[in-house]
Amino acid sequence: MRIDLSSGGRRPWYMRLGMALIRWRTGIYAGPPLALSYRPDLFHRDFIGYVLRGMHGAGGWDKGHAELFGAFVSHLNSCTF
Amino acid sequence: MLDDWTRADVPERTRAALRLLECMTLRPRELDAAFIGDLGDLGLDDAGMREAGNVGFHYNLINRVADAFAFPVPKGDQKSRLAAMLNLAGRLFKGTQAEPAWTRSPDGTIRPAEVERGREHFLSAPGETAPELRRAAEAFAAEKRGFPRPGTFSLPPELAPYLEKLALHAHRITDEDVSSLREAGYPDEKIYEITMAGSLGAALVGLEQLSRALFDRLSPPATPTDSATGRDAGTEPAGQ
Numbered sequence: 001m002r003i004d005l006s007s008g009g010r011r012p013w014y015m016r017l018g019m020a021l022i023r024w025r026t027g028i029y030a031g032p033p034l035a036l037s038y039r040p041d042l043f044h045r046d047f048i049g050y051v052l053r054g055m056h057g058a059g060g061w062d063k064g065h066a067e068l069f070g071a072f073v074s075h076l077n078s079c080t081f
Numbered sequence: 082m083l084d085d086w087t088r089a090d091v092p093e094r095t096r097a098a099l100r101l102l103e104c105m106t107l108r109p110r111e112l113d114a115a116f117i118g119d120l121g122d123l124g125l126d127d128a129g130m131r132e133a134g135n136v137g138f139h140y141n142l143i144n145r146v147a148d149a150f151a152f153p154v155p156k157g158d159q160k161s162r163l164a165a166m167l168n169l170a171g172r173l174f175k176g177t178q179a180e181p182a183w184t185r186s187p188d189g190t191i192r193p194a195e196v197e198r199g200r201e202h203f204l205s206a207p208g209e210t211a212p213e214l215r216r217a218a219e220a221f222a223a224e225k226r227g228f229p230r231p232g233t234f235s236l237p238p239e240l241a242p243y244l245e246k247l248a249l250h251a252h253r254i255t256d257e258d259v260s261s262l263r264e265a266g267y268p269d270e271k272i273y274e275i276t277m278a279g280s281l282g283a284a285l286v287g288l289e290q291l292s293r294a295l296f297d298r299l300s301p302p303a304t305p306t307d308s309a310t311g312r313d314a315g316t317e318p319a320g321q
Contacts, residue, residue, distance in 0.1 A: 001256050002151045003269045018170070026162040031152030032143050033170065038273060042206050046179065047199025051139040052171045059132025063168075065095065066136050072099055073140035075083040076106045078252040080154055081147035 005029075009038035031081060097123035098133040105137045105287030110227055112290035114298050127295055131182070131193075134291040138196070142284035148251035149259075149276045183296050188231045191292040192285070203281065209270040215278040222248040222282035228289070230282075239265040240275060247276065248283040 006019070006029055015037040022030050036043055055070070057063045074081060082089045086099045097120045104112045117130060125133075146152075155163050184197040192200065204219060205212050217234035221241065224230065225248040236244070243258050262272050 022166050026159050028153050028155050028159050031147055035146050042203050044199040044202040046195040050195035054135030056171050059128040069136040070140045073106055073137055077144040079144035081152050
């Protein structure tokens, strides 16, 4: 049994609302925001902005490139996510 | 395509980025100035390396977290719905390139400035675990990937098997691994912090190698940033 990230933690009400909206719209909890919002007090705003910038295309890459790169690294790590 | 990326029908610049990501993920020790010089010859400029490296770091981090926490894998149209919602959230919160781009930590490691701030915040913020334990977990995972952190760290031995698996073979983490930590006296809140610290350490080493190589090649030698004092802003590499 793994840790249940959908409850507990120190997620403020607006993040709980955001997670619930994602689940209502997609039928699934979104792993990365679920993990990072579980304890938002531990993550500096600039750090979150950094990783989001990369995922939305920068440095001459577009979002499709970023998704390809992410899929490639997941493949190398044998990660199904 | 992902299996045979060296022969895939993609532009050379994209293939060079895949080569960079493979090196960051599997062989970070080989990521040096000569390696990025070769990538430059293939048409991958420094900004392209830096931002591909950003994605590589992000996924090396989140893959470990996903395996440790058993993230649900979206299926069918869940993927597109989820992507649309995360895209919206990302547009709202994504950051801009920091100035300066690079920061030198007190131990001399070069990292993107935002990452250095994030790492220091994560490792020093009040939490369910002591900051010393998070630092030890982060350092242990980095060491398992071949990059010992300077200094002395004291990691409780019962955490070592879990953190080693997290650093090297996160996809092999099982329910039993997590249960054994609970049985050793770690509540879920502590396991969460230890997992995030270990994932951070394991993921950072490739980004640190890339940052060092870019910084050394492109920056004037006299202006390292000291993240402890905030003095002497590091230099944005030329050609950005």
